[in-house]
Amino acid sequence: MxxxxxxxxxxxxxxxxxxxxxxxxxxxxxxxxxxxxxxxxxxxxxxxxxxxxxxxxxxxxxxxxxxxxxxxxxxxxxxxxxxxxxxxxxxxxTAVDFKHLPLKDAITIVHGKGERKMAVFEDPNCGYCKRFERDMQNVDNVTVYLFLYPILSPDSAEKSRNIWCAKEPATAWADMMLRDKNPAAVQCDTSALQRNLAYGRKYKITGTPTIIFSNNARIPGAISAQEVEKNLVAAEQR
Incomplete structure (x- = not known):
């Protein structure tokens, strides 16, 4: 502008x-x-x-x-x-109401008891997302709703498809982001990925990762495990 x-x-x-x-x-x-x-x-x-x-x-x-x-x-x-x-x-x-997130289109990843909730939009080719995922290994007692959001590279859609269609999507995601292991090529209904892209356009999600906490706080970009913990605590005190 x-x-x-x-x-x-x-x-x-x-x-x-x-x-x-x-x-x-x-x-x-x-x-x-x-x-x-x-x-x-x-x-x-x-x-x-x-x-x-x-x-x-x-x-x-x-x-x-x-x-x-x-x-x-x-x-x-x-x-x-x-x-x-x-x-x-x-x-x-463009505020996102956490309670109205389309969770059916997300991969559910549980750390520990998973009592706390957060969501994240990520692209499998995103270097900052890989750093964020490594930091998330130090965050306990949280359920993460991962929305695959292929916007960065031509093959982001293919990688997202293979992760979404994997027998165990959460494991396929961890293998790729933490261990640089690409998922096997597989086909299935990927309309959820198209809905994620449409949702992101509607709410102006322009970069990855974009993190949304249960109190509707929205943070663009990777943050440390300490910052994640701080926001999870704030969300519980809402």
Whole structure:
């Protein structure tokens, strides 16, 4: 997103005093007529900036004036509060509710009693994921829901398929990530992997590993066993 260009565009909008009172249905109609790609507008709502409206298409955010004459793709900054309002809104829109994770599409890995819960999205070609998996060997009493998320390399999908289709997927995953042992080629229904990719796109999971704890805390990137333990404790205290 082009921050400074966005600010200049906003400054040129000439926003009217009655913008907030306008029925957004007319604004929606105007935008769709002028930009057919916006056919699936999910929501239009006023922003804290007088006369400026947020246009949401899925988890993509745009901004417009009350008449739909200008459309901005950029970041809205509250300079007084020193907050990136676009970033705050994106965090809200892409928050993952742990209770609603599609666990049927995950591989279940149990450490010890497995009383605590966490989920992780990982690519078998991810070096940081391998480091994370090594660290996870030092974390006890946790159930990990592993979502195979093949996004990094051309053969990530093939490796993910072979792990998912293995007789014991959790063992095949450990063999690959901890012992550099590739799983045997095997075929089965891999629609779960496609659903994982769709889920990740919806919630803007753009890197691996992405870790989600039972209190909905979301951490992008590999963290140490100590940090995992700290977050598991925090999740229990929620």
């Amino acid at each position: 082009k921050f400074f260009a966005s600010l200049l565009t906003v400054a040129c909008l000439g926003l009217g005093a009655s913008a907030h009172a306008q029925d957004t249905s007319a604004l929606r109609k105007t935008l769709i007529e002028r930009i057919p790609q916006l056919e699936k507008i999910d929501e239009i709502r006023p922003t804290p900036m007088f006369g400026l409206f947020e246009v949401r298409v899925g988890t993509d955010l745009f901004y417009t004036d009350a008449k739909g004459n200008y459309l901005i793709q950029g970041e809205l900054i509250d300079t007084k509060a020193k907050r990136n309002l676009t970033e705050d809104r994106m965090t809200q829109l």
